[in-house]
Amino acid sequence: MxxxxxxxxxxxxxxxxxxxxxxxxxxxxxxxxxxxxxxxxxxxxxxxxxxxxxxxxxxxxxxxxxxxxxxxxxxxxxxxxxxxxxxxxxxxxxxxxxxxxxxxxxxxxxxxxxxxxxxxxxxxxxxxxxxxNCMGLCYPRLGFAFAPTIIKRMGDVGFISQSGGVAISTYTAGAESGVGFSKLFSFGNSVDIKPPELIRYFQDDDETKVIGAYIEGVESGSELLTEMKVLAKKKPVVVLKGGRSVEGSRAVSSHTGALAGSQDIWSAAFRQANVPTVTTLEELVATLSVFSLSPKPKSRNIGMVAISGGTSVIYTDMCVGAGLKVPTTSTDTLEKLDPLIRDVGTSLKNPIDLAADYYSDQTTAEVLRLVGAEPNFDSLIFEADVHHIHQVATIMGAADVVVDFWRAMAEAAREVSIRHEKPVLVAVPDIAYPQARKEAWDIFVEKKLPVFRNMQEAVTALSKVCDYYEVRERRSNM
Amino acid sequence: MxxxxxxxxxxxxxxxxxxxxxxxxxxxxxxxxxxxxxxxxxxxxxxxxxxxxxxxxxxxxxxxxxxxxxxxxxxxxxxxxxxxxxxxxxxxxxxxxxxxxxxxxxxxxxxxxxxxxxxxxxxxxxxxxxxxNCMGLCYPRLGFAFAPTIIKRMGDVGFISQSGGVAISTYTAGAESGVGFSKLFSFGNSVDIKPPELIRYFQDDDETKVIGAYIEGVESGSELLTEMKVLAKKKPVVVLKGGRSVEGSRAVSSHTGALAGSQDIWSAAFRQANVPTVTTLEELVATLSVFSLSPKPKSRNIGMVAISGGTSVIYTDMCVGAGLKVPTTSTDTLEKLDPLIRDVGTSLKNPIDLAADYYSDQTTAEVLRLVGAEPNFDSLIFEADVHHIHQVATIMGAADVVVDFWRAMAEAAREVSIRHEKPVLVAVPDIAYPQARKEAWDIFVEKKLPVFRNMQEAVTALSKVCDYYEVRERRSNM
Missing domain, CATH: 3.40.50.720 (NAD(P)-binding Rossmann-like Domain)
Incomplete structure (x- = not known):
């Protein structure tokens, strides 16, 4: 029976x-x-x-x-x-x-x-x-949580995880970054509820727009991949596969008793299913963040607004290395930017590095608005340089009003994102001054902008998002 | 005349x-x-x-x-x-x-x-x-600084940089991570003082044990590489090369007016000179940190102590991906570890994931000491899981004594590093709870242990350090 x-x-x-x-x-x-x-x-x-x-x-x-x-x-x-x-x-x-x-x-x-x-x-x-051997369910809308002391952050990200620790860390880091979740399922040894069914569930769950998954190994790999392929046609799904190496696979076996399987087969299958993969928790959260909080980028062309010429060079190399494009600013926009700028150490050609002009909130906010309207850029990355702003504000005795600076930036960035339907990503590098950084961070989170712990995270995530949409569009046209 | x-x-x-x-x-x-x-x-x-x-x-x-x-x-x-x-x-x-x-x-x-x-x-x-067009000199021992509101952190790291912004960020992030500097030279357009002379200077500077460099482009590339090759035979030198991409190279030109040159030629030359290269500021600081604060690793074999089975799997994959080795714990050490452990969710085979046993400071400190003595491991990476410790300490009403937990860990880790002459790297992932994280972070810094913003940084840095010493030893034996 x-x-x-x-x-x-x-x-x-x-x-x-x-x-x-x-x-x-x-x-x-x-x-x-x-x-x-x-x-x-x-x-x-x-x-x-x-x-x-x-x-x-x-x-x-x-x-x-x-x-x-x-x-x-x-x-x-x-x-x-x-x-x-x-x-x-x-x-x-x-x-x-x-x-x-x-x-x-x-x-x-x-x-x-x-x-x-x-x-x-x-x-x-x-x-x-x-x-x-799992943490089971977390369902923020119901108030149902699987860990204490965490922020309640509802949103459109669904998550499945073989590991409870990974599920909790993803939720916690995501919530800290403004990423809200619909529901999270930690399935451990998965005797009854298994990943394919969970993926199938998300295909039709209206509360869920993007899905993340941490998978170690499953009995029914081909079934899972079939379900992921169906899902990925409708909604993005990002996977972190544990046990890619022989040693990692040994660790998997003592963790959830699963067989990790051949990495080559998994990789090929994820590619075939148009499922972006990541290798760290940080990348996972960053990629979910762009999918959840940003409009779809229309191309790989990005504009960058930062403070220092040196870091702008490094960031440009990063973008190109990750498959993004850094086109030059149009003459039209250059003409609008030029009257705003007083400092000679500045370059407006993209990357737009503002040098000392960055310290004026009016200038930098206006630059963000102008660059946001630039047709050559379909996404924007803004470097929130807490480090330099904190230094200069401190010696000028203005440390207590520095939050107003970040509020002006967050408002301009949010406005660009909505008006021009472009992703505006905010990198808040972790150089020093943790308290000042936390204050700036929270202001961007409040404005529902995707924030990142460093520029590499932002760039890698945006690139994976572009990959996904490009493949989906190409295939839907076939 | x-x-x-x-x-x-x-x-x-x-x-x-x-x-x-x-x-x-x-x-x-x-x-x-x-x-x-x-x-x-x-x-x-x-x-x-x-x-x-x-x-x-x-x-x-x-x-x-x-x-x-x-x-x-x-x-x-x-x-x-x-x-x-x-x-x-x-x-x-x-x-x-x-x-x-x-x-x-x-x-x-x-x-x-x-x-x-x-x-x-x-x-x-x-x-x-x-x-x-530069920030010039920073010489902490003299009290000579090129930026305000920074910690005075003297040490054995020398740094040269085409960019002032990169020099300041490297100093600031390094100082925050416990990395002390001998002197930093930011040379900008380098009309008089040029990189080859600075590298030559470091060859014989007794205050400097390891050197970092941010280079965009130089007139005298071959001279620089010759000097770096001489330097790298005595002391490690880590380079971040700006302008690797065509677009980055365009950004270089409007930054310091230099020509970035062919990336392929630079890469080959750095490899030939045994100069490890990095692509982000975070990697640069992390690699300098291991060179400066850790003994030389005797091999690529590492042991890992963490809390969660899932993250341990991810970390193991990272290590293997970065060319490190994760051997199993010896039977001898397993026998010593076993009586300490009460929780069934634990794996002691390496990665050593302690699950709930991690919450006992006595257990985790003793595990660190035992694993530190393990002959199969020539380096140790400890995951300081601020996130879980903070959660549990908070609900147990023990948040105010959680610093004692981290002090016990820092002492055990430092003891291992000194007694067994092994690198002990501490990753303090940035999941949430910035204040709790900062407190733990500072305790490890105070004990002169290299700390990292996430596991990937620690792993990548250790791998680059292993690369350098292996090549140097192989070549000195030829």
């Missing part, structure tokens, strides 16, 4: 959550996670040790909960995972996160046998399960 | 500095720069507009200064640069920084003609000149 399993969408219709295995270890991690954001979810706590935490009663047994459960977070010792799963299913749960580890990732016969039993049980209950 | 010119070493024997062209513009930038650090230098200020600034009298004329001048910073309008240079030479100056721009970098006949006259004058006076 086969049971009727809920779909992912059905599972996500959640009004009440139970945390089974509330533990003081790590400071009631799951309780803090689930209660940090305001929401309408009912949260039930269960632990052998009764009592109260954060104003919530702890029940000694799942059956003591005086209501149905929609979703369960299972963080109990391995030996009681199966009875707990059965019990929450009986209480009506359509889904569960199994945080508990100690299964196939151990690489031992015992771990594999436990995973086999896990699978057998889960197949027989009308419930969907993330894991084991 | 040719005049006798001082050598670079003679020029650097400075007791008194005059700033000619003290200007309120940019808040007395040069005055703040020269007066920010405690030092024994006499500082004289000259400007048409007499008065006082920061407690220093402003003289109306150079000849009014009641003493000799050793070095002059010339920041006057272009039309008076030449008479000023002559006048300071007459007052005994052996060296000068010419900050003024408007010469060959303009690309105009007028700019070129002015530079020709500049050259002619300088050749006839017994004085050495940086520039024009």
């Amino acid at each position: 086969t049971v009727r399993k809920p779909s992912i969408a059905e599972m996500l219709d959640i009004q009440s959550v139970a945390i089974i295995g509330v533990s003081m270890k790590l400071g009631y991690y799951w309780v803090h996670s689930m209660l940090q954001w305001p929401h309408d979810l009912k949260v039930w706590l269960v632990s052998k040790r009764e009592g109260e935490v954060l104003g919530h009663k702890i029940y000694a047994d799942i059956d003591d909960i005086p209501d149905k459960i929609d979703y369960a977070i299972v963080a109990v010792p391995r030996k009681v995972v199966l009875p707990v799963l059965k019990q929450v299913a009986d209480k009506g749960a359509k889904g569960a996160t199994v945080f508990t580890s100690g299964y196939s990732e151990l690489g031992t016969p015992d771990g594999k046998e436990e995973e086999r039993k896990f699978k057998e049980l889960v197949e027989g209950i009308p419930m969907r399960v993330f894991g084991p | 040719t005049v006798r010119k001082p050598s670079i070493a003679e020029m650097l024997d400075i007791q008194s500095v005059a700033i000619i062209g003290v200007s309120m513009k940019l808040g007395y930038y040069w005055v703040h720069s020269m007066l920010q650090w405690p030092h024994d230098l006499k500082v004289w200020l000259v400007s048409k507009r007499e008065g006082e600034v920061l407690g220093h009298k402003i003289y109306a004329d150079i000849d009014d200064i009641p003493d000799k001048i050793d070095y002059a910073i010339v920041a006057v309008p272009r039309k008076v640069v030449l008479p000023v240079l002559k006048q300071v030479a007459d007052k005994g100056a052996k060296g000068a920084t010419v900050f003024t721009s408007g010469y060959s970098e303009l690309g105009t006949p007028d700019g070129k003609e002015e530079e020709r006259k500049f050259k002619e004058l300088v050749e006839g006076i017994p004085m050495r000149v940086f520039g024009p």
